Amino acid sequence: MLVISFRGATTPGRTSVACAYLLETMLERLCNSGFQSQQIRTHRILCDNSNPHTLHTSSAFKTSAHCTADYGNIRSFGSQAAAHLAPLGLAYTEKLSSWSSTGMIGRRPAMFGWYGPEIWRDRKDLQPCQAILDENLAKTEFTATIIDGKLIAEEIRQEIAEEIMRLKSQTNGKVPGLAVVLVGSRKDSETYVRSKKKACKEVGIISLEENLPVDSSEEEVLNIVRKFNDDPSVHGILVQLPLPKHMNEERVLAAISVEKDVDGFHPLNIGKLAMQGRTPLFVPCTPRGCIELLLRSNVEIKGKRAVVIGRSNIVGTPAAMLLQRNQATVTVVHSYTPNPAEITREADIVIAAVGVAHLVRGDWIKPGAVVIDVGINPIEDPSAKKGYRLVGDVCFKEAAMKASAITPVPGGVGPMTIAMLLRNTLDSAKRAYGLLD
Numbered sequence: 001m002l003v004i005s006f007r008g009a010t011t012p013g014r015t016s017v018a019c020a021y022l023l024e025t026m027l028e029r030l031c032n033s034g035f036q037s038q039q040i041r042t043h044r045i046l047c048d049n050s051n052p053h054t055l056h057t058s059s060a061f062k063t064s065a066h067c068t069a070d071y072g073n074i075r076s077f078g079s080q081a082a083a084h085l086a087p088l089g090l091a092y093t094e095k096l097s098s099w100s101s102t103g104m105i106g107r108r109p110a111m112f113g114w115y116g117p118e119i120w121r122d123r124k125d126l127q128p129c130q131a132i133l134d135e136n137l138a139k140t141e142f143t144a145t146i147i148d149g150k151l152i153a154e155e156i157r158q159e160i161a162e163e164i165m166r167l168k169s170q171t172n173g174k175v176p177g178l179a180v181v182l183v184g185s186r187k188d189s190e191t192y193v194r195s196k197k198k199a200c201k202e203v204g205i206i207s208l209e210e211n212l213p214v215d216s217s218e219e220e221v222l223n224i225v226r227k228f229n230d231d232p233s234v235h236g237i238l239v240q241l242p243l244p245k246h247m248n249e250e251r252v253l254a255a256i257s258v259e260k261d262v263d264g265f266h267p268l269n270i271g272k273l274a275m276q277g278r279t280p281l282f283v284p285c286t287p288r289g290c291i292e293l294l295l296r297s298n299v300e301i302k303g304k305r306a307v308v309i310g311r312s313n314i315v316g317t318p319a320a321m322l323l324q325r326n327q328a329t330v331t332v333v334h335s336y337t338p339n340p341a342e343i344t345r346e347a348d349i350v351i352a353a354v355g356v357a358h359l360v361r362g363d364w365i366k367p368g369a370v371v372i373d374v375g376i377n378p379i380e381d382p383s384a385k386k387g388y389r390l391v392g393d394v395c396f397k398e399a400a401m402k403a404s405a406i407t408p409v410p411g412g413v414g415p416m417t418i419a420m421l422l423r424n425t426l427d428s429a430k431r432a433y434g435l436l437d
């Protein structure tokens with residue numbers, strides 16, 4: 001039994017909103033990490049206290065059970081709270097400013113809204129997908145066409161390699177150059193960077209890599225970016241995400257020259273993507289890969305209903321904008337959508353990009369829909385060599401019983417992301433030499 005006591009002000013001021021939000025977030029996290037709601041008891045003690053500073057000291061979080069859930073994303077509100085959170089194993093970040101006056105509870109939300117951690121309520125994926133549990137179902141034939149992202153990406157890479165040969169002959173031997181900046185040594189990031197470099201080599205793009213230790217300063221990263229901005233042999237700059245927590249991603253990404261922003265994450269490129277009649281210099285690779293998969297599989301987008309699950313900057317949001325530019329009617333489903341299954345069931349095209357293994361179940365899919373699964377989630381698998389394997393955001397077997405076409409993980413969107421990065425780098429080089437048609 002976990003008991004959380006909570007005292008807030010009677011007036012819905014900033015501190016009590018903060019406390020209430022923190023409490024709500026904690027509860028959701030606890031439920032998502034397997035706690036049953038009966039195991040958690042909360043007390044909200046309203047006190048007549050007009051001084052917010054006193055509230056800090058009176059906010060108490062007590063526990064009668066040890067809780068080891070990961071609270072890394074929670075923003076707290078004062079050093080007193082940190083002291084109370086510590087026994088719960090909760091991390092603490094001192095930053096109230098970003099949510100001042102953006103009341104989540106009892107207050108009108110601020111105009112621009114506020115993005116909290118994306119926590120999926122009612123996570124059905126806590127139950128493994130039926131097809132894994134049920135051997136008979138696992139053996140049942142499904143009718144969906146599997147969209148082979150690996151093969152399509154290979155075709156695209158071939159086209160790119162040919163174009164690079166032409167570029168070379170037209171420019172006296174010039175080839176595209178891609179600079180990759182990697183900060184820290186996350187295993188997954190290292191793997192992605194390695195496969196990007198390999199793909200570059202295969203098509204004739206020169207790749208440069210700059211590796212910085214995890215404790216580098218933001219200024220050091222900015223200096224590397226500036227160096228590549230000024231280097232005419234570099235046509236694309238990619239700063240591998242996520243960056244270590246102490247760095248300001250927004251500042252780093254904005255420092256990349258718009259003309260070399262092959263990830264398409266620069267605000268100017270995203271802004272143009274969002275506007276009618278504007279053409280961004282680059283479109284983010286993963287969403288572009290999703291659209292390319294649809295187009296090359298002869299899936300009609302125009303006039304169709306599309307649901308994008310997830311609203312991240314790098315996939316969900318730009319994917320929704322791209323679908324809209326392709327004349328689809330787009331709905332974005334996210335962690336605060338109360339009925340995600342019902343809404344997703346309306347879609348002719350589903351793009352799932354949430355990063356939650358097996359979130360999308362068979363009953364979310366309308367018969368005949370096309371499903372693009374962007375997720376790459378490691379799940380435990382003792383029979384696998386590494387002890388884990390990669391699965392998508394979609395329960396593949398269940399969805400494949402309903403869909404007309406579906407992408408697998410791995411071998412779906414992942415290889416397309418890399419192919420689109422090569423495409424963007426080549427286009428950038430062609431633009432630099434005045435050859436972009």
Ligand SMILES: Nc1nc(=O)c2c([nH]1)NC[C@@H]1CN(c3ccc(C(=O)N[C@@H](CCC(=O)O)C(=O)O)cc3)C=[N+]21
Nearest residue numbers: 192238239240241242263285410411412414415417418
């Ligand atoms: N600035 C930046 N740009 C990115 O484009 C970027 C990034 N940061 N950070 C991480 C994500 C992830 N990402 C992937 C690229 C290729 C595969 C890929 O090729 N996957 C294969 C193999 C997967 C495997 O087996 O490891 C597949 O799905 O079949 C996956 C994921 C790019 N990202």
